[in-house]
């Protein structure tokens with residue numbers, strides 16, 4: 623059955639460009655981003671992996687470990703990394719899983735046979751420190767992902783995990799947030815001392831509480 627939000631991210635042991643990884647153990651207390659690629663030595667994937675390498679500081683700031691997957695073998699990944707580093711002017715500094723017999727891909731439903739039965743689609747799983755799946759994205763092979771958007775969603779996930787708020791459309795870190803509908807009007811002042819604006823009974827905004 624397909625994975626859903628709130629499910630425990632399946633654990634696995636896999637060969638990667640940074641050695642054998644036991645996934646849950648490797649995650650430790652970090653958040654995780656597991657993302658798949660159709661194949662090595664493909665143009666869009668090359669730009670994506672270069673982008674994630676350049677964003678490592680942003681992921682680290684948020685206590686997020688990134689791990690990529692493609693169905694090609696390890697020696698191919700090692701050669702491809704040289705190309706990524708050269709063409710994207712960076713150093714790939716996170717593991718890429720080699721999944722030639724689709725073990726992890728099948729576990730995470732990354733093969734979509736009506737797109738291709740030989741290659742993974744562009745799946746993204748964000749996993750919380752509790753090992754539960756917090757976000758699932760699926761992109762077609764022809765569309766490179768927006769990793770700034772992924773960071774934005776992680777900011778929202780981390781904020782809403784610890785405060786009774788939600789983030790409105792196009793929210794960015796630092797913008798006002800929505801007070802959870804579960805919070806009664808009479809409890810707002812104590813919970814949100816920075817103040818709030820009541821636009822409608824169901825639409826109450828407050829400054830971002832952790833800023």
Ligand code: BEZ
Pocket residue numbers: 660661664665666667668763764
């Ligand atoms: C790419 O990563 O460039 C790509 C992979 C499969 C199909 C189309 C593009």
